[in-house]
Amino acid sequence: MLPELAINAQARLVEFEGGEIRVLYDGMRYARDQLVPFHIFGVDSNPTRHSTASAFVATFMYAKFGIDETSWPALARQFVDSP
Secondary structure (H helix, E strand, O other): OOOEEEOOOOEEEEEOOOOOEEEEEOOEEEOOOOEEOHHHHHHHOOOOOOEEHHHHHHHHHHHHHOOOHHHOOHHHHHHHHOO
């Protein structure tokens, strides 16, 4: 079983073999600096909202765990903070 973390009802972070962490959404894998589709945000979808996968994950982590990144799940911290 690959390590994974649900971000919202549709998207999750998955660490694949080899250590790559990606946002998995609608059958697609997104690296931290790739733009994700606006509808990944769910109910708050807005066609003018463009975001990288890293910013998307950070937005949901801030909302769920607060600004202190030390309280975030390790997988999310690794993804957001990776170079």
